[in-house]
Amino acid sequence: MTIVISVLLFLVFAFLSAIHFYWAFGGRWGSQAVFPAKDDNVKPKMPGALPTLIVAFGLLLIGLFILNQSGLLNFPVPLWLGNFGLRIIAGIFILRAIGDFNYVGFFKKIKETKFGINDTKYYSPLCLTIGVLTIILELKK
Numbered sequence: 001m002t003i004v005i006s007v008l009l010f011l012v013f014a015f016l017s018a019i020h021f022y023w024a025f026g027g028r029w030g031s032q033a034v035f036p037a038k039d040d041n042v043k044p045k046m047p048g049a050l051p052t053l054i055v056a057f058g059l060l061l062i063g064l065f066i067l068n069q070s071g072l073l074n075f076p077v078p079l080w081l082g083n084f085g086l087r088i089i090a091g092i093f094i095l096r097a098i099g100d101f102n103y104v105g106f107f108k109k110i111k112e113t114k115f116g117i118n119d120t121k122y123y124s125p126l127c128l129t130i131g132v133l134t135i136i137l138e139l140k141k
Contacts, residue, residue, distance in 0.1 A: 013063030
């Protein structure tokens with residue numbers, strides 16, 4: 001079961017990373033509803049290529065780290081990261097699912113924007129799922 005969860009999480013992170021690489025190199029598909037805003041008429045400032053590339057590489061590294069922790073890959077990581085990495089990942093994604101109580105997460109106030117609707121339907125449930133599956137990996141370790 002650990003292998004299946006690890007591969008599934010890796011595929012999710014690889015897909016999310018690929019979307020960010022696409023955006024970093026000029027793609028626009030799907031980018032109109034990925035930033036929180038008070039109003040759909042206010043267009044949020046899109047980050048540049050460098051921040052988007054950092055996110056893309058970060059997501060890919062998280063996926064590879066999960067494969068490494070499951071034993072499917074074997075590259076050295078610092079002891080503290082090996083001990084706490086899955087907990088950190090789970091914490092980040094569960095906190096993201098809970099949200100900031102304004103724009104993101106299950107407990108947000110602003111829900112009727114394009115982002116808010118997508119966040120409720122897709123982003124927050126995905127973050128919660130990633131968090132729970134990562135906790136399962138940590139417990140099986």
